[in-house]
Amino acid sequence: MLGSKRKARLKEKARCAAVKGAEELDARVPLAEAVRSVLRKAFPDHWSFLLGEFALYSFLVLLLTGVFLTLFFDPSMDVASYEGSYGPLRGVLMSRAYLSTVQISFDVRGGLLIRQIHHWAALLFLSAIGVHMLRVFFTGAFRRPREANWTVGVTMFMLALLEGFAGYSLPDDLLSGTGLRIAQGVMLSIPLVGTYASMLAFGGEFPGDDIVSRLYPVHILLVPGLLLGLITLHLLLVFVLKHTQWPGPGRTGRNAVGLALFPQYTAKSGGLFFMVFGLLAALGAVAQINPIWAYGPYRPDVVSTGSQPDWYIGFLEGALRLMPAVETRAWGHTLTWNPLVAGVLLPGLLFTILYAYPFFERWATGETGERHLCDRPRDRPVRTGLGVAALSCYAVLLAAGAQDIIAFIFDLPVSAVTWVLRAGFFAVPVAAFWLTRRVCLGLQARERELLTEGDASGLVHQSVDGGFHPEHRPVPPAEQYVMLVRDLPRPLEPAGGPAGGALPRLLHRVRTALSAWYHEDRVPYPLTAEQRRKAAALTAGPDRQPSAQDD
Numbered sequence: 001m002l003g004s005k006r007k008a009r010l011k012e013k014a015r016c017a018a019v020k021g022a023e024e025l026d027a028r029v030p031l032a033e034a035v036r037s038v039l040r041k042a043f044p045d046h047w048s049f050l051l052g053e054f055a056l057y058s059f060l061v062l063l064l065t066g067v068f069l070t071l072f073f074d075p076s077m078d079v080a081s082y083e084g085s086y087g088p089l090r091g092v093l094m095s096r097a098y099l100s101t102v103q104i105s106f107d108v109r110g111g112l113l114i115r116q117i118h119h120w121a122a123l124l125f126l127s128a129i130g131v132h133m134l135r136v137f138f139t140g141a142f143r144r145p146r147e148a149n150w151t152v153g154v155t156m157f158m159l160a161l162l163e164g165f166a167g168y169s170l171p172d173d174l175l176s177g178t179g180l181r182i183a184q185g186v187m188l189s190i191p192l193v194g195t196y197a198s199m200l201a202f203g204g205e206f207p208g209d210d211i212v213s214r215l216y217p218v219h220i221l222l223v224p225g226l227l228l229g230l231i232t233l234h235l236l237l238v239f240v241l242k243h244t245q246w247p248g249p250g251r252t253g254r255n256a257v258g259l260a261l262f263p264q265y266t267a268k269s270g271g272l273f274f275m276v277f278g279l280l281a282a283l284g285a286v287a288q289i290n291p292i293w294a295y296g297p298y299r300p301d302v303v304s305t306g307s308q309p310d311w312y313i314g315f316l317e318g319a320l321r322l323m324p325a326v327e328t329r330a331w332g333h334t335l336t337w338n339p340l341v342a343g344v345l346l347p348g349l350l351f352t353i354l355y356a357y358p359f360f361e362r363w364a365t366g367e368t369g370e371r372h373l374c375d376r377p378r379d380r381p382v383r384t385g386l387g388v389a390a391l392s393c394y395a396v397l398l399a400a401g402a403q404d405i406i407a408f409i410f411d412l413p414v415s416a417v418t419w420v421l422r423a424g425f426f427a428v429p430v431a432a433f434w435l436t437r438r439v440c441l442g443l444q445a446r447e448r449e450l451l452t453e454g455d456a457s458g459l460v461h462q463s464v465d466g467g468f469h470p471e472h473r474p475v476p477p478a479e480q481y482v483m484l485v486r487d488l489p490r491p492l493e494p495a496g497g498p499a500g501g502a503l504p505r506l507l508h509r510v511r512t513a514l515s516a517w518y519h520e521d522r523v524p525y526p527l528t529a530e531q532r533r534k535a536a537a538l539t540a541g542p543d544r545q546p547s548a549q550d551d
Contacts, residue, residue, distance in 0.1 A: 043265045044245040044258040048135050053269060055128035056231065057276040058121045065118040066220060072108055074100040075216035077172065077209050086293055094172075094297035097212045101171040102293055117284035122164050124280065126312045129157050137387055139374035141244045142358045143367065149237045154354045156230050159223050164312055166219040171290075172212055177298025178307050180211060182320065186343030189336045207300055246374050247485045249478055253372045306405055311398065318400030319346050322422050364514035366492045379486045381440035381521045388436040389429035396424045437521065444523035447483045450475050452526050484525060491516040 043049070076096040082089045084099075086106045094102075104111035133153055136142050142150035165183075169176045184206050187198040203210030242256045251257045259265040283289075295304055309317055319342035328335040361383070362368060377384040399406065400421045407414040454472030461469045475483070492515040 038239070039260070039262040041239065041261045042243070042256045042258040043261060044243055044256065046246055048139075049243070050272060051128055051132040051135055053272055054276060055125055055132055057273045058125040058128060058280070059227065059231065060273070061121040061277055061280055062118060062125060063224065065114050065121065066224075068114050069104065069111075069118060070220055072100060072104045072111065073097070073170070073216075075170065075213045077207075077212050089293060089296075092297065095212070097170060097172040098292070098297045101173075105293065113281075113284050115284075116287070116289050117280050118167075119289045120280050120283040120287070122167060123310065123312075124276070126157075126160050126164055129153070129160055130312075133157060134387065134391075137357075138377045138384060139244070140371060140380065140383070141374055143371040144362065145241055145370055146237070146244075147358045149234060149241070150358050151355060152230050152234050152237065154351065156227060156234070157354075158351055159227055159230070161312055163219060163223040163227065164310065166215045166223065168290075168310060168313075169215055170212060170219060171292050172298050173292035174295040174298050174302060174304045175290075175292070175307050177207065177300075178303050179309055179313070180298075181206065181300070182317075182339075182343075186339045189339035190344060191333070191335060191340075207298070242372065244372055244374050247376075247482050249481050251373070253370070256372075306408075308402055308405075314401040315394050315397035316343060316347065316401075318397035318403070318421075319343070321403055322397070322400045322418065322425060361518075364511060365489060365518050366511075366515055367489050371487065373485075373487065376482075376486065378440040378443040379488065379522075380518075381437040382518050384440055385433040385436040389433040392432035393425065393429045396421060396428050400425075441521060441523060448523050448525055451480065451483060488522055489519060491519040 074096045078096050079093050080096050080099050082092050082094055082099050082102065084090070084103055084107050086102060089102060101115075104115055106112070136150065136153065165179070169180050184198050184202065187201065188194045190197060198206070201211060201214065202208030203214070243258070245251050245256060245258065248257075259268065296302075308314065320339065323338045323342045326337040328337065375383075400418075403417045403421060404414055406412070407417045454474050457471045457473045459471040461471060463469060492512045494509070494512040494516075
């Protein structure tokens with residue numbers, strides 16, 4: 001009895017001490033309110049906002065499986081004879097990198113499963129980043145104040161491509177070795193420094209002795225560390241800048257409506273992690289990927305038939321196949337344009353455009369205020385058309401990466417397929433832009449018809465004089481809200497250019513022409529002046545005044 005009272009007193013003293021300590025800590029470092037505000041932060045409840053989480057959780061799976069594979073992989077190009085359990089390769093000389101990868105696949109318990117989960121997770125990681133960036137682009141979520149987050153996302157995408165290529169090249173099999181040979185050719189095409197870059201990377205003449213051992217720390221330490229830091233920065237910016245959201249009742253440019261971070265969104269997001277992990281585990285168990293034992297070890301004098309890289313590098317392969325073999329000889333030097341244009345200038349141009357686009361659109365359109373509501377792609381026909389045109393260009397290059405297989409399957413001359421794809425590289429994006437723009441305007445016209453006439457109910461009335469009249473019902477208020485609350489800035493005024501020389505006036509004319517090109521394609525909706533004022537107020541961010549939406 002006495003012992004129980006003593007224990008109760010000690011517990012009470014401990015509780016009082018803990019409470020007092022927490023109060024003293026909070027008085028000096030007020031964390032309670034900050035933690036409470038973070039846990040109550042609202043995240044919009046829409047499936048499109050989960051695309052970034054697919055990338056995050058596939059990255060976590062990559063880290064977990066990569067740690068396992070690191071324990072057994074030997075990043076060495078020293079030659080050894082394979083004596084493992086895979087019969088067709090017994091006695092074959094190969095690098096220790098290839099040998100250890102085959103041993104992971106056949107002699108380490110669960111090794112093949114982890115290898116395949118790792119490879120599928122890499123593909124999902126890159127796919128999720130790409131689709132997430134497309135969502136951000138088509139909805140205008142890259143605009144102020146989120147330009148920095150867009151830049152972080154583009155950098156992560158570039159690093160993910162480098163990470164995927166490095167990991168793809170580590171096994172030193174015939175397929176990845178062919179890819180490294182192409183990469184070395186691209187390095188050699190760089191004027192002045194190409195030869196030195198190749199010798200530095202490969203440790204001598206190709207294939208050298210050092211490329212795998214140099215790619216290994218890049219793949220397991222350098223790039224993952226950079227990605228981890230950028231992901232942390234990306235999430236911090238999302239917290240600080242608040243999440244974008246789709247237009248809807250109660251959602252404006254000045255608030256965020258959705259699930260609280262804890263416990264609702266945490267439970268939802270945690271469930272998504274286990275779904276992603278389960279999907280990747282199922283793919284790793286039943287869907288074979290990258291069977292290096294079927295390709296064999298790399299030999300410089302052998303190229304596997306029908307070799308294709310992973311999809312994220314396929315567009316560079318296609319560009320190399322489409323670019324004509326043109327050389328320029330001058331001052332004792334030879335400039336090879338095929339690998340230089342396709343392997344250096346094209347990806348450089350791609351990422352330059354990605355980095356610069358938010359700032360270019362802001363300059364061209366004159367939209368300087370904050371934007372927190374997502375655009376519907378149909379409301380921005382030019383931007384949507386440009387995005388679809390870029391995707392169609394990528395699709396043509398991806399198909400060109402398999403032009404020999406296409407020719408074989410359809411029994412066509414390879415040269416004919418190549419010339420058709422060369423023409424498609426220029427013609428398809430133009431056609432895709434025009435068609436997408438017309439589709440967006442058609443969707444706007446359909447919405448105007450719904451707002452003015454209502455939606456067809458399927459019922460028909462017959463009048464006394466024998467006429468038939470279809471019955472229409474009004475569009476529900478929630479759908480009307482989404483249609484009417486759209487941010488459509490006016491084109492810049494062409495008159496009154498800046499004072500100064502000819503160059504500022506020329507830039508002003510170019511800017512006004514681009515602004516008209518961006519904003520003049522629209523279908524006016526039947527809004528009264530009061531409705532326009534309210535719609536502008538809902539889309540306006542905290543730092544700008546409402547503006548008229550439609551004429």
